[in-house]
Amino acid sequence: MIAIIDYGAGNLRSIANALQKLDADFKILHERDEFKGVDRIVLPGVGSFGKASQKLEESGFFLLLQEWIRADKSFLGICLGMQLLMFNSAESKDSLGLECVKGTNRRFCNVKVPHIGWNNVQYAPDEPVFKNIDQNSYFYFVHSYFIEPDSQDYVIGKTFYGLEFPSVIRRGDVYGVQFHPEKSGETGLQLLKNWVELC
């Protein structure tokens, strides 16, 4: 069972619609004690890093998610949900991330911000999450900050917007995507399907 984490940071409708379309077994999690039976987690999120971090704390999800990620259990962070995998962010300097990947989040400069629209993802070979997806396919992005990991070890997808930034990361079974697969047409649905089918 996939759980979409609802911690009050944005609309879960789109991701639920996409998983429904794929006939995936999922539920929306509002409280921490509903965790039983869940073996995969989707962490969506819009808004600011600081507010999301605070809401994860308040809803009791923060420590649970940290444990989940440390245990290398199946996880997909989308947009801000990916940025939260880092240690911190320039957006909210005093707020903590989930500390899965060493590094921070930086704001774009010298380009229009937010980065809104369809952009290419160049992905590493032999990544099962990109099965049946063309190299440099377009995905839909909406964000002002991007992740900046200390090492490139976990980066499996890159995108160019004024500079090259990591758009997909993977550490074991923990994935993060900066774009919105649920809003990236058939290509996005294929990526979600691939993730759902990973064992």
Next chain:
Amino acid sequence: MLSKRIIPCLDVDDGVVMKGCNFTQLKKVGDPVELAEFYYRENADELIFLDIGASWKNRQTTLNIVENISKKVFIPLTVGGGIRNIDDIRRALLAGADKVSFCSAALKNPQLIADAANIFGSQCLVISVDAKRKGNSWNCFINGGRIDTNLDAIEWAKRCEQLGAGEILLNSIDADGMKSGFDLELTRLVSNSVPIPVIASGGAGSPEHLYAALEIGQADAVLAASILHSATYSISHIKQYLTEKGVKVR
């Protein structure tokens, strides 16, 4: 590299797509859900759904349509028309909209932009600016272009960004419905004045017009209604033309 976006606009009144919807393939279809699916398959980059009736008695009809579209169309969906306050925004987002668009409500109460940005995030706020030329500048109009606010359109667009708008939907009232091209001067001025994306609207009659809005007007996206609804040009035709001209599209 980021591509330029082509955004079909569905003008809906009381559950039916209104404007020039004489598709050859879809002659009997005035149904917004079917049209949305049609454009999705045609490779539209986003969709904008405007409730042009926007009367409260039909509000539930509109939200039901939005809900049905969002279950079938997996590209961003913006909903506008009749949005007056935070509750209206929340209802549209909960029904499945990814973004909301409003014009008059923002001009009457600019704080609404800041409040909405704080609650829902700038990424879902597409502030619509309806501009009409007055001598050497442009004024903002409200209530569907009927009332002049005497506010300079470029100054207002900048203010919207400062308040927390994520994108500007720029409508030229002079060019709207004329099919003779966008107001390129206005588009370029606004696009160069704000650090957020600008969607050009009003005047699209041919792929050349879209090209001019993107290249000369420096818009980040273009809205198209009748040029697509009349089926004179398909989205793929337009994108092929733009690609040949060196514009990056999906």
